[in-house]
Amino acid sequence: MWSEVGVRTAPQREAPAMDSFLKIEGLAKAFQPARPVFADVSFALARGEFVCIIGHSGCGKTTILNVLAGLDQASAGHVFMDGRELRGPGLERGVVFQGHALMPWLTVRQNIAFAVKSRWPQWGRAEVDAHVRKFVALVGLLPAIDRKPSELSGGMKQRVGIARAFAIQPKMLLLDEPFGALDALTRGSIQDELLAIVRQTQQTVFMITHDVDEAILLADRILLMRNSADTPGGYKPGGIAEVVVNPLPRERTRAGLHHLDGYYDLRNHIVDFLVTRALAH
Numbered sequence: 001m002w003s004e005v006g007v008r009t010a011p012q013r014e015a016p017a018m019d020s021f022l023k024i025e026g027l028a029k030a031f032q033p034a035r036p037v038f039a040d041v042s043f044a045l046a047r048g049e050f051v052c053i054i055g056h057s058g059c060g061k062t063t064i065l066n067v068l069a070g071l072d073q074a075s076a077g078h079v080f081m082d083g084r085e086l087r088g089p090g091l092e093r094g095v096v097f098q099g100h101a102l103m104p105w106l107t108v109r110q111n112i113a114f115a116v117k118s119r120w121p122q123w124g125r126a127e128v129d130a131h132v133r134k135f136v137a138l139v140g141l142l143p144a145i146d147r148k149p150s151e152l153s154g155g156m157k158q159r160v161g162i163a164r165a166f167a168i169q170p171k172m173l174l175l176d177e178p179f180g181a182l183d184a185l186t187r188g189s190i191q192d193e194l195l196a197i198v199r200q201t202q203q204t205v206f207m208i209t210h211d212v213d214e215a216i217l218l219a220d221r222i223l224l225m226r227n228s229a230d231t232p233g234g235y236k237p238g239g240i241a242e243v244v245v246n247p248l249p250r251e252r253t254r255a256g257l258h259h260l261d262g263y264y265d266l267r268n269h270i271v272d273f274l275v276t277r278a279l280a281h
């Protein structure tokens with residue numbers, strides 16, 4: 001069923017897209033027996049698709065992303081990429097966390113070069129360095145390329161993490177609130193850069209955000225996730241409540257977003273979910 005803003009309103013098990021590059025089936029995670037944080041989570045990403053997931057704190061977004069990254073194991077369910085079941089981490093998936101995760105004893109250049117050398121062990125030094133510089137330039141950090149993480153601001157460290165993830169040109173980018181620590185100006189310009197690279201490279205992206213406008217700008221589809229809850233009928237695990245298809249033109253820009261037909265309907269729909277439905281069952 002579709003509403004007037006192009007929103008699929010019934011809770012659903014997503015039918016896999018035509019070209020299901022990433023397929024998640026019946027995922028559940030329980031840290032305590034009989035009280036899974038979420039259960040029966042199924043969705044698929046097409047190749048080149050940008051999907052954001054939005055939900056309140058604690059609903060399990062990071063846990064899902066960690067499972068997709070191969071850094072955590074689900075209690076039930078399966079994840080397939082390119083038709084193969086994922087087990088453990090791999091260089092075909094690039095991850096950017098909230099807390100940047102850089103090696104503190106290495107400079108910006110060395111942190112990124114380390115990842116690039118792991119990805120292309122046959123590359124010579126000059127080739128690695130040229131590649132590293134390209135991605136450091138992309139996030140505007142060339143002047144800081146030989147600094148260590150302790151000499152960078154939080155936002156700068158986050159940009160290094162983003163450059164590192166892009167530099168290995170993964171088949172799939174997994175982003176956990178990658179812009180959360182950035183000031184509004186930097187955030188805006190990196191969102192633009194991300195969008196440009198993703199469009200250019202047909203990159204497939206799964207991203208967690210708390211920012212509704214960010215999701216509307218970047219995502220082709222937005223997964224709305226509800227929290228687990230104790231109800232009069234018993235414990236209910238969290239899960240994907242709804243999959244919202246972004247009806248706005250793909251060439252949208254940050255500056256023009258608010259003027260597009262359908263923007264406010266879409267925004268109100270998502271905010272309404274967060275306010276009235278995400279925590280209720």
Ligand SMILES: Nc1ncnc2c1ncn2[C@@H]1O[C@H](COP(=O)(O)OP(=O)(O)OP(=O)(O)O)[C@@H](O)[C@H]1O
Binds near residue numbers: 055057060061062063
């Ligand atoms: N290692 C763990 N042991 C026990 N409980 C955990 C563990 N990791 C996460 N949890 C719990 O699982 C739930 C989901 O956590 P998760 O970090 O995935 O949520 P989230 O939706 O990403 O939240 P946020 O938006 O605050 O980052 C939370 O209630 C959290 O307390």
